[in-house]
Amino acid sequence: MASYPLTLPAGESSPLGILTHPNPALWILELRNGVDNRLTQPLLVGVLKPALDAVETDWRATRGRSSNNPNEWAPAALIITGKLDQDKFFSNGFEFANIKGDRLWFPHTFDPIALRLMSFPIPTIAAINGHAFAAGFVLSLLCDYRVMTSGKAWCSMNEVLFGAPLPVSFVHILKSKLPSPAVLRACTLEGKRFTAQEAHALGIVDELADGGSAGVLSKAEEVAKRVAGLAKTGVWGIMKKSIYPDVFEKSAGHAQPLYPPEEDALFRSKL
């Protein structure tokens, strides 16, 4: 069993993330990377990955424990939240420097962790305690449930506004989780900023919570309690791979989409 609270990356004096295990059926991962919680390489590889490893290892060890039934695991859920001592950001997505020009960023760094989270074997809840932009919004969609602050915070995919294409993995994640083609269009083609109230009305988030980050976390814990039992039969993650096949089958091995200057050059070369 890991030692909680687990501060990550291991050995760092100022952690980028803290994993706690307040009761046998609940884990909470607080991501805390600077002012706006960017999903940098150290955060993804040094925090998110080892946190998922620790939770999954400890949860799998519960097999057969309570009932002596080897086909039963403990009820459990994982909440992922932004920095809890502020109310402005859940996550502002990637650092542009990380993704610009690094053609390995998606296939090698982000996608494996994203797909792992999306098929995680226990229910996951994103406690969206502030703005969720671009990859930050995608992070919340990778979770099974979303609780968002009722305060001033937006969800958006703003790639269209700064001229970046969507990676293949993002497309399939968005299509799997957004409620309709109309919402997909508003989100990806219009770069619409959904207020928390709009996100809730459209079914993008499941619940709103008052009271800032503390209130969001508290509501997320209510949701966690309600859904933790679904982990017991051990098929939760497998079921997700089954019902979201495009994410798992089509994210890898595809040419990443072109940036506008590349597409421009390609068009001209064909003239």
Place this chain on the structure above:
Amino acid sequence: MASASATHHRPVRVCFPAGSNPPLGILSHPSPTLWVIELRNGPDNRLAEQVLLDVIAPALDRIELDWRNTRRKGSDSEEWAPAALILTGDLRQNKFFSNGLLVESIAMRGFFPQIFDPVITRLLTFPIPTIAAINGHAFAGGLVLALACDYRIMTSGRAWCSMNEITFGVSLPPVVSAILQTKLPSPDVLRACALEGKRFTPQEALACEMVDQLAEGGSAGVLHKAIEYAERVENLAAKGVLGTLKKSKYLSVLNILGDDINLPTPHEADTMFRTKL
């Protein structure tokens, strides 16, 4: 055999399997444009191998052959007769539409790719409109059968729709999963249905558009409403292209037919995780 003329229509009633007594299913043809398959396999109407192969498959054969024999030259194109098929549970009771597959079928190697998937995808892409008259509980394979139809009329009485595999720790076979993904109205409903194993009441199923209409009056009422619906949609068969359109629409389902995709069982997933540590 061809039901070409309304004045000469001979109502058909065929019991399946051939020669069995009591029948596991009855095919009737009460009017020139209407077919009804009533499944009658025991108190909870399981979709046993025999029901799939010796009732539904041959009944579909009979309907399709008969309907295709109505082909004639119309004013500007070839035409077939209007037609619709209603699929229902045992009309002598109000408790079950179908309680799904038998445990022994699910455990049988190759059952889904060889037996279930071909029958269900045939129904999914049938060349005449299909209406499920959900006259009771529709659980697991029973719900899939209803979803494979174009339309769903459900009793307003005490009955639920659910996929309960999550409670048994069994994953969804690929074609079943693909049907849920394509027929359920939204990611939220898919999550509630497949991941949470939610039991939808008729009112909830209607509100989220999992079913098209509710009907009072038990099985008789559901059948009556389904017949009204059939009369509204039977003309969709007339140009002979409905089946092809369905094949295009449900390409994602047809493309995985025959794939023996093996998702791990919970035990295997556990083992795989440990060996990676």
